[in-house]
Amino acid sequence: MTPLLEKYDVKVLLALNQALLGNKDFFRFLIEGGFPELAAFCSAVWANEEAMMWLFKNELPHFAILSNAIDGEEEALEWIKKSCTEVNYIFVKDGAAMWDSITAYNYKLNDTFMGFH
DSSP: OBOOGGGSOHHHHHHHHHHHTTOHHHHHHHHHTTOHHHHHHHHHHTTOHHHHHHHHHTTOHHHHHHHHHHTTOHHHHHHHHHHBOHHHHHHHHHHHHHHHHHHHHHHHHHSSOOOOO
């Protein structure tokens, strides 16, 4: 089984959660704190193609697949279910369930998506 998220300290995961909710300070923390893969994952979840390509280019396709699974892509969800630990599968299922409200909330606050550069 491939570990993805569980290899990170809980404080980093809390920062990731806040970045996914649209908090730009936590997003910046991920980039400046040495976690560009999590910043790219966050941007990929927010449908940033540049971030998705960065993940593949930097040999981190599992984060791109995790992003696609959150978007509800069946093949990606099956790959996560078969290839990764249960923690990541639960993250995807919970993330997909909350995605509509997070998207609406972010648009209401910012009217834009964050970008990964």
